[in-house]
Amino acid sequence: xxxxxxxxxxxxxxxxxxxxxxxxxxxxxxxxxxxxxxxxxxxxxxxxxxxxxxxxxxxxxxxxxxxxxxxxxxxxxxxxxxxxxxxxxxxxxxxxxxxxxxxxxxxxxxxxxxxxxxxxxxxxxxxxxxxxxxxxxxxxxxxxxxxxxxxxxxxxxxxxxxxxxxxxxxxxxxxxxxxxxxxxxxxxxxxxxxxxxxxxxxxxxxxxxxxxxxxxxxxxxxxxxxxxxxxxxxxxxxxxxxxxxxxxxxxxxxxxxxxxxxxxxxxxxxxxxxxxxxxxxx
Amino acid sequence: xxxxxxxxxxxxxxxxxxxxxxxxxxxxxxxxxxxxxxxxxxxxxxxxxxxxxxxxxxxxxxxxxxxxxxxxxxxxxxxxxxxxxxxxxxxxxxxxxxxxxxxxxxxxxxxxxxxxxxxxxxxxxxxxxxxxxxxxxxxxxxxxxxxxxxxxxxxxxxxxxxxxxxxxxxxxxxxxxxxxxxxxxxxxxxxxxxxxxxxxxxxxxxxxxxxxxxxxxxxxxxxxxxxxxxxxxxxxxxxxxxxxxxxxxxxxxxxxxxxxxxxxxxxxxxxxxxxxxx
Numbered sequence: 001x002x003x004x005x006x007x008x009x010x011x012x013x014x015x016x017x018x019x020x021x022x023x024x025x026x027x028x029x030x031x032x033x034x035x036x037x038x039x040x041x042x043x044x045x046x047x048x049x050x051x052x053x054x055x056x057x058x059x060x061x062x063x064x065x066x067x068x069x070x071x072x073x074x075x076x077x078x079x080x081x082x083x084x085x086x087x088x089x090x091x092x093x094x095x096x097x098x099x100x101x102x103x104x105x106x107x108x109x110x111x112x113x114x115x116x117x118x119x120x121x122x123x124x125x126x127x128x129x130x131x132x133x134x135x136x137x138x139x140x141x142x143x144x145x146x147x148x149x150x151x152x153x154x155x156x157x158x159x160x161x162x163x164x165x166x167x168x169x170x171x172x173x174x175x176x177x178x179x180x181x182x183x184x185x186x187x188x189x190x191x192x193x194x195x196x197x198x199x200x201x202x203x204x205x206x207x208x209x210x211x212x213x214x215x216x217x218x219x220x221x222x223x224x225x226x227x228x229x230x231x232x233x234x235x236x237x238x239x240x241x242x243x244x245x246x247x248x249x250x251x252x253x254x255x256x257x258x259x260x261x262x263x264x265x266x267x268x269x270x271x272x273x274x275x276x277x278x279x280x281x282x
Numbered sequence: 283x284x285x286x287x288x289x290x291x292x293x294x295x296x297x298x299x300x301x302x303x304x305x306x307x308x309x310x311x312x313x314x315x316x317x318x319x320x321x322x323x324x325x326x327x328x329x330x331x332x333x334x335x336x337x338x339x340x341x342x343x344x345x346x347x348x349x350x351x352x353x354x355x356x357x358x359x360x361x362x363x364x365x366x367x368x369x370x371x372x373x374x375x376x377x378x379x380x381x382x383x384x385x386x387x388x389x390x391x392x393x394x395x396x397x398x399x400x401x402x403x404x405x406x407x408x409x410x411x412x413x414x415x416x417x418x419x420x421x422x423x424x425x426x427x428x429x430x431x432x433x434x435x436x437x438x439x440x441x442x443x444x445x446x447x448x449x450x451x452x453x454x455x456x457x458x459x460x461x462x463x464x465x466x467x468x469x470x471x472x473x474x475x476x477x478x479x480x481x482x483x484x485x486x487x488x489x490x491x492x493x494x495x496x497x498x499x500x501x502x503x504x505x506x507x508x509x510x511x512x513x514x515x516x517x518x519x520x521x522x523x524x525x526x527x528x529x530x531x532x533x534x535x536x537x538x539x540x541x542x543x544x545x546x547x548x549x550x551x552x553x554x555x556x557x558x559x560x
Contacts, residue, residue: 181386185355186448
């Protein structure tokens with residue numbers, strides 16, 4: 001490998017556009033300063049009494065409640081040491097629903113984007129269902145599945161399906177004609193074209209669909225747990241409202257935000273691996 | 283030989299040495315309003331001998347790319363007959379390798395996998411594939427870039443990979459569609475020399491499209507000069523010079539004058555209808 005890199009450096013006549021590995025630096029203060037200021041302002045506003053503590057809990061109150069929710073301690077309430085259970089129920093629903101949407105969405109999307117017959121058969125149905133806001137499905141899903149995790153999972157799968165399928169279809173339809181011809185002229189059998197050319201060509205588009213779908217999955221897990229399931233972070237969030245535990249409401253909000261962020265980072269980690277060829281564009 | 287072919291019922295005028303035979307090839311496209319049709323190529327008749335290097339020179343709109351796409355099997359002729367190695371062309375095939383102006387490498391495959399692609403499609407075992415790839419990388423001088431992705435290479439390097447990828451299939455025919463059109467003069471000249479070197483080593487029948495007069499003369503055994511609207515052959519110019527050719531020699535310049543004159547005449551002949559269109 002070292003030899004290759006040396007060669008690359010020496011080939012001055014036709015130096016390839018290779019980007020250097022980004023150097024790992026410390027977090028610059030510019031990234032921290034605004035969030036920190038917001039938290040301080042928030043704390044001061046509550047302490048001084050600009051906002052009522054019963055409406056907006058101070059950051060330290062939220063952190064204390066969050067700590068107890070996660071690690072327990074003090075008097076036993078529904079929010080003592082139950083965070084992990086709630087978080088894992090929500091996360092597992094997101095993961096299951098998203099996985100179903102990803103598999104079905106990519107397959108349907110590629111098929112409708114590339115082949116005429118599947119497009120003619122499926123596109124009208126997709127176009128008919130897509131404008132219905134997924135949240136409008138909630139009552140139907142609850143009637144159909146009852147107050148069960150299945151209601152939440154199916155809502156997530158349904159909601160995440162559309163952005164994933166549409167992006168996969170757009171990616172497949174945008175497969176450059178010259179690459180298809182190139183593959184034909186090199187002897188690609190007709191039945192292999194989808195796997196050999198269309199799928200890899202559509203990958204960057206598929207990845208953006210997956211990211212949109214995953215973000216939507218977190219929205220839908222909270223919505224569905226508020227009304228259709230009796231567990232998870234969404235349930236905690238809504239339940240805390242009834243107990244007037246505003247500190248828990250805020251802690252739950254940030255919990256969902258953090259989990260959403262982490263899941264997106266993990267997805268991007270995988271995505272970067274499979275679309276490295278596209279990100280190397282000079 | 284030709285008598286035997288005639289007896290076997292093949293086209294009597296086809297000799298065994300003809301690699302490509304175009305007879306009155308005509309290609310019409312439906313015009314955008316759907317009513318009329320536009321003639322891209324009219325009555326193109328040409329026989330190309332085995333191992334001959336033909337350059338096709340003409341302005342844009344002369345149908346030269348259309349011709350190449352028909353020989354490649356991407357387009358069907360509207361009228362006329364097209365035989366490659368005695369067989370009618372029915373679709374794209376690894377026997378007719380094409381190098382596109384826009385490179386058309388698979389951006390998701392590393393250079394070595396781009397070159398091995400055709401072999402993999404045809405079920406060539408892995409060990410053999412590796413051998414061929416190593417050989418071809420050596421030939422195009424990019425052995426140290428085997429693990430790079432196409433987007434990491436310059437245009438000239440990409441075009442060399444595109445050529446190697448086609449050579450891996452050992453095609454009967456090399457089709458090159460303005461392959462160096464996007465390169466600057468210096469790299470263009472270097473790649474012309476390199477292409478000739480590779481062509482001398484592998485000896486294929488080649489159809490090379492260009493709009494550069496000098497490129498056409500440097501490379502071709504014969505130059506097919508074309509004119510536009512509709513695309514047709516103006517004349518065919520022989521290049522009786524040995525290779526490598528000195529671009530500044532008197533003989534070279536004499537041919538350059540002949541070709542330039544032919545291009546001008548072609549433009550003048552098709553000038554009046556084109557002027558009316560505008």
